[in-house]
Amino acid sequence: MPYHEFEVSKVIPERKQHAVMKGAGEDLTSCLPLGYLNTIPGSISERGCAYCGAKHVIGTPMKDVIHISHGPVGCTYDTWQTKRYISDNDNFQLKYTFATDVKEKHIVFGAEKLLKQNIVEAFKAFPDTKRMTIYQTCATALIGDDIDAIAQEVMEEMPGTDIFVCNSPGFAGPSQSGGHHKINIAWINQKVGTLEPEITSDYVINYVGEYNIQGDQEVMTDYFKRMGIQVLSTFTGNGSYDDLRGMHRAHLNVLECARSAEYICDELRERYGIPRLDIDGFGFKPLADSLRKIGLFFGIEERAEAIIQEEIARWQPELDWYKERLRGKKVCLWPGGSKLWHWAHAIQEEMGVKVVSVYTKFGHQGDMEKGVSRCGEGALAIDDPNELEGLEALDMLKPDVIFTGKRPGEMAKKVNVPYLNAHAYHNGPYKGFEGWVRFARDIYNAIHSPIHKLSLIDISKDEIDAGKGFQTRRMISDEGLPEEIRKSTELREYTGKYDSVSALREKTYPEFPRAEAGTEAVAE
Amino acid sequence: MANHKIKNMAERKYQKVYTSNPVADADPLTKERIAVLEHYIMKNCLWQFNSRGWDRRKQNAGILGKTAQLLCGEPVDVSVPLEKCYWVDAVMLERAYRKLCPWLADLSKDDIKALMQLLNARMDWLTIDGSLNQELTVVNY
Numbered sequence: 001m002p003y004h005e006f007e008v009s010k011v012i013p014e015r016k017q018h019a020v021m022k023g024a025g026e027d028l029t030s031c032l033p034l035g036y037l038n039t040i041p042g043s044i045s046e047r048g049c050a051y052c053g054a055k056h057v058i059g060t061p062m063k064d065v066i067h068i069s070h071g072p073v074g075c076t077y078d079t080w081q082t083k084r085y086i087s088d089n090d091n092f093q094l095k096y097t098f099a100t101d102v103k104e105k106h107i108v109f110g111a112e113k114l115l116k117q118n119i120v121e122a123f124k125a126f127p128d129t130k131r132m133t134i135y136q137t138c139a140t141a142l143i144g145d146d147i148d149a150i151a152q153e154v155m156e157e158m159p160g161t162d163i164f165v166c167n168s169p170g171f172a173g174p175s176q177s178g179g180h181h182k183i184n185i186a187w188i189n190q191k192v193g194t195l196e197p198e199i200t201s202d203y204v205i206n207y208v209g210e211y212n213i214q215g216d217q218e219v220m221t222d223y224f225k226r227m228g229i230q231v232l233s234t235f236t237g238n239g240s241y242d243d244l245r246g247m248h249r250a251h252l253n254v255l256e257c258a259r260s261a262e263y264i265c266d267e268l269r270e271r272y273g274i275p276r277l278d279i280d281g282f283g284f285k286p287l288a289d290s291l292r293k294i295g296l297f298f299g300i301e302e303r304a305e306a307i308i309q310e311e312i313a314r315w316q317p318e319l320d321w322y323k324e325r326l327r328g329k330k331v332c333l334w335p336g337g338s339k340l341w342h343w344a345h346a347i348q349e350e351m352g353v354k355v356v357s358v359y360t361k362f363g364h365q366g367d368m369e370k371g372v373s374r375c376g377e378g379a380l381a382i383d384d385p386n387e388l389e390g391l392e393a394l395d396m397l398k399p400d401v402i403f404t405g406k407r408p409g410e411m412a413k414k415v416n417v418p419y420l421n422a423h424a425y426h427n428g429p430y431k432g433f434e435g436w437v438r439f440a441r442d443i444y445n446a447i448h449s450p451i452h453k454l455s456l457i458d459i460s461k462d463e464i465d466a467g468k469g470f471q472t473r474r475m476i477s478d479e480g481l482p483e484e485i486r487k488s489t490e491l492r493e494y495t496g497k498y499d500s501v502s503a504l505r506e507k508t509y510p511e512f513p514r515a516e517a518g519t520e521a522v523a524e
Numbered sequence: 525m526a527n528h529k530i531k532n533m534a535e536r537k538y539q540k541v542y543t544s545n546p547v548a549d550a551d552p553l554t555k556e557r558i559a560v561l562e563h564y565i566m567k568n569c570l571w572q573f574n575s576r577g578w579d580r581r582k583q584n585a586g587i588l589g590k591t592a593q594l595l596c597g598e599p600v601d602v603s604v605p606l607e608k609c610y611w612v613d614a615v616m617l618e619r620a621y622r623k624l625c626p627w628l629a630d631l632s633k634d635d636i637k638a639l640m641q642l643l644n645a646r647m648d649w650l651t652i653d654g655s656l657n658q659e660l661t662v663v664n665y
Contacts, residue, residue, distance in 0.1 A: 029545075029654035036659070185665075189528070251605065262575055266665040271528050275609035278570035286568070289616055296612045345567050365657040366575050373566040 002031055004380060008388040012042045018383040020372070028369050033383040036364040038174045043386045046361050046407060049170030053179025053362070055079045055135040057260060059166060060097075061211045061237040062244070063087035066122045066129050068098035070115050070147060071137025075099070075170075084214050084424045087238045088505050092129070098122050102139055112145050119154050123161060131241040132163045141169035162241070164191055175362035175384070177259070177337070184263035187235075187244065188271070192264075197246030201230035202514050203298040206250040206274075208265050209257030209338075210281075212237025214428030215501030219435055220256075220281050222504050223291060227303040228512035235261055248272045252297055254279055254290075259337035259367055281431040282339075282439075283346025284312060284319065311433035319350060321491040322440035325477040327352035329447055332393070332402035333371075334385075335422035337363040341370030343403070348376070351440055356397045359385050361405075387411060400447050416455060418446035434496050441494045448473040535578050536663040542653040546645035554642065557625070561643050562650070564620055571613045577652045577660035583610075584647045590614035592640035595621065596633040 002023050009015040017034045039045040048056070051071075056079035060067045069076040076099035087093060100118045102111050119132065134147055151163040168182035205224065210217045217237045224231050232250045233243035253265045253276045265276040277293060280286030288308045295304030331353045333340050340358040347353050358371040359382035372381050380393060390408050394417055401418045402409070409419035420426050420442055430439040450471040457464065478486050485491070497503075530536070547558050565572060571583050586607070591614040593600045602608040621628060628636065652660060 028650055029656065032656040034658075252609070258570070258573075258575075263665050266575075266579070267528065269606070270531075270665070273605065275605045276574075277609055277612065280570070289568075293612045293616060296615055297608060341570075364575070364659055366573055366659065369651070369655070369657060370570065370573050 002026060003033075004382075006389045006392050008392050009043070009386070012040055014040045015043060015386075015389075019385075019389070020381050022372055022375060022377055022379050022381065024377055026377075028372065031372060031381075032365060033368055033381055034365070035360070035368055035383045036174055036177060036362075037384075039384055043384070045175075045384055045386060046405070047174075047384060048176035048362070049138075050168050050172040050176060050179035050182065051075060051135060051137050051170040052079050053173070053176025053260075054166050054168035054183040055133075055179070056081075056083070057176060057211070058180055058183045058236055059133050059135065060093055061085040061087075062133065062239050062241055063089050063091075063093050064129060064131060065093065065241050066096070066098055066126060066132045067093060067135070068100065068118060068122060068132060069135050069137060070100045070111065070118075070140045070145065071102050071135075072139060073099045073101045075137045082424070083211075084428075085211050085237055086215055086501070087212065088218065096126075100140075102137075107139060107143055110143060110145065111140055112150055115140075115145065115147065116150050116154060119150070119163070120158070123154075123158060130161050132161065133241075134163060134165050136165075136167045136169050138170045141167070141171075164241070177362040177364065180260040181263055184261060185267070188247075188264050188267045191245045192268070193245070193248045195242055195245035197232055197243065197249050199230065199232075199249060201228060201512070203227070203229040203300065204232050204249065204251045205229055205294070206233050206235060206247050206253045206268070207231050208235040208253050208255045209259075209261030210234055210237050211257070213423075214425050214430075215504075216281065216429045216431040216435070218501050218504050219429050219432035222507065223307055223432070224294075225509045226307055227291070227295060227298075227300060228510070229294070229298070235264060248274075250274055252277055252294070254294060256281055257338040259363060280342055280346070282342045283350055283436055284316070284433060285350070286342075286346050287431075287433065287436070288312070315433045315437050317491050318437045318494050319440055321488075321493055322437070322444050323350065323352045324481065324485045324491065325444055326440065326447070329353045329400040329443075330356045330397065331443075332357045332359075332397065332399040332404070332417075333422075334359040334382075334390070334402055334404035334408060336361045336405065337367055339403070339422050341367060341374055344371055344374035346436075350436070351443065353400075353443070355379055356399055357382065357393055359383070359390075361385075391415065401443060416452060418449065418452060420446055429501060434500055437494050438496070438500070444477065445473060448477040450476065530663070532578075533663065536576070538578050538581065538661075540653040541581075542645065542649045545649055545654065547642060547649075550642065554639070557627070557639060558643055558646055560625060561621065561639075562646055564624060565617070565647065566650075568620070569613070569617070572647055572651050575659060576662060576665070577655075580652050580660070581648065584644055584651070586610035587613045587617065588640055588644040588647065591617045591621070592637050594618040595628060595636050595640070 002021050003016050004019040004021045005016045020031050020033050022031050080097045081094045100114050147165045151165050166183050168179040172178050221231050233247050255265045255278050268274045269276050279290035291304040295301035333355050344355050355375050357380040402412050403420045403422040405423050412419045426442045429435040574580050587610050590600050590611050602611045
């Protein structure tokens with residue numbers, strides 16, 4: 001096994017099995033780190049908790065819901081939508097967060113009365129919002145508050161309201177991934193099948209594991225609507241609570257982030273016979289293949305093909321402009337979970353960069369199987385890294401840019417490595433054909449920014465060369481490029497708008513006649 | 525709503541099929557061809573990585589079996605949605621293989637089937653029986 005031992009972690013020998021360096025001829029039977037285990041004492045993890053995984057990642061992107069934490073206010077603050085899960089209803093779920101604000105006296109005497117009071121107050125404060133999710137925290141789990149019973153009481157006393165309870169306290173798993181799992185299973189057990197949805201198309205999907213980061217869901221839904229497909233629900237970004245109660249009526253589950261949402265897809269397949277189709281919304285080829293697959297399933301591949309041709313004609317020259325300027329750049333792909341495999345192969349093929357390392361904070365071995373497979377030889381794969389290991393890896397690999405979260409990102413900036421936010425994006429959305437170009441533009445801007453050279457100058461002692469004080473990204477990126485590339489009239493920089501999402505909300509779509517009213521095309 | 529009762533527990537407590545790499549003793553040309561076919565799947569596909577071993581076995585057999593049928597020009601069962609979903613991934617793979625491996629056109633149907641069966645075995649070894657993933661045998665989703 002090609003384990004990699006970090007110098008800084010020699011005092012924590014168990015860490016050695018959590019990092020591998022893929023060598024020549026290695027495959028998954030010989031090269032895979034451990035994963036999804038409790039963080040080893042002595043290692044300062046970058047992970048979140050199971051409560052955060054349930055609420056922040058999966059529950060709260062639902063848009064038409066009062067999301068309430070039953071616990072101390074700090075738990076709520078730290079899961080209050082800093083991930084840019086936008087929505088098309090004026091971002092209700094971003095603007096408001098709710099907490100029962102449990103104090104010491106509630107821990108001693110119980111917090112059920114406090115919870116009920118908060119639920120009622122919240123519904124009265126927002127009379128148009130009749131749906132609520134409640135999240136248990138460590139404190140209220142330990143004192144044994146019966147949240148389900150209180151929710152039931154309120155639903156009986158306030159007709160028309162509906163409440164979902166998620167019992168996923170922070171300690172319920174090694175990382176936030178434990179919370180992803182719990183809320184998936186809780187949702188299908190409690191809510192799926194409790195509402196019959198209106199079916200308006202012969203082609204009906206649930207779009208699962210998609211969180212509308214900076215508009216990803218809206219971009220993808222645009223493609224689906226152009227194909228005449230009804231997106232019955234999105235689990236959960238920009239998704240509606242009641243739509244998600246009707247998931248059992250879809251013909252196909254289209255799964256994007258398998259890390260956070262494969263459980264509900266697998267259960268929907270098991271319980272309702274709805275197939276699971278894994279797709280990639282990132283990258284021209286993976287996205288095109290994904291649209292083709294959905295088209296094939298419904299027998300409407302020509303609609304997918306028309307979109308693919310139109311989008312590629314529009315955006316390929318812009319992607320290639322960046323590719324020419326990113327060739328050979330070294331990338332550390334250090335996201336939370338699924339993006340390490342969504343991006344690993346596509347950015348190498350379509351942007352010309354080289355992935356020198358992948359890591360995951362909360363991924364499982366299954367994520368590393370995908371990531372290690374999609375990387376080339378020599379890539380360093382790390383599970384649940386600590387900050388010192390991250391710094392050592394940066395020093396060893398000398399990447400040109402890293403894609404990661406805010407905390408390790410700030411650490412990277414201090415050692416002069418540009419960072420892009422892999423979780424919430426910089427100038428997303430990154431999904432879709434245009435989104436992939438926006439990602440390339442962000443990478444280009446990060447790597448070739450003149451600030452990195454300027455930041456190395458110590459004005460207290462370094463000589464300042466006044467004749468070379470001005471540089472632009474273009475001057476840096478085009479140095480050494482062949483003239484035919486520099487002066488190409490076919491390639492061009494990104495020409496899209498600052499906001500590529502809002503206009504989609506006003507768009508009208510073609511109406512495709514149904515094969516026969518009330519029938520389902522898939523049921524052959 | 526009550527929790528779902530698992531119907532296929534015996535299937536979930538599966539036994540390993542392969543104890544070593546099934547391609548190890550193949551001739552050099554076959555090894556080379558299997559490597560090309562495998563490489564495409566591992567770089568471009570996701571269906572081989574369902575989280576549980578029993579699912580992976582079904583995925584590998586369903587998709588690679590249908591891919592073999594398509595490459596041989598045989599009819600494929602798409603009568604129920606689950607089979608149709610396998611077929612979708614099989615069509616994508618068949619198209620890629622025809623483009624990537626022009627030598628497939630020179631093989632007989634029997635040779636194609638034998639090659640695809642060996643690829644299926646290799647994928648089972650790589651993703652299930654020889655895999656280091658400790659979560660494959662977990663019986664719940």
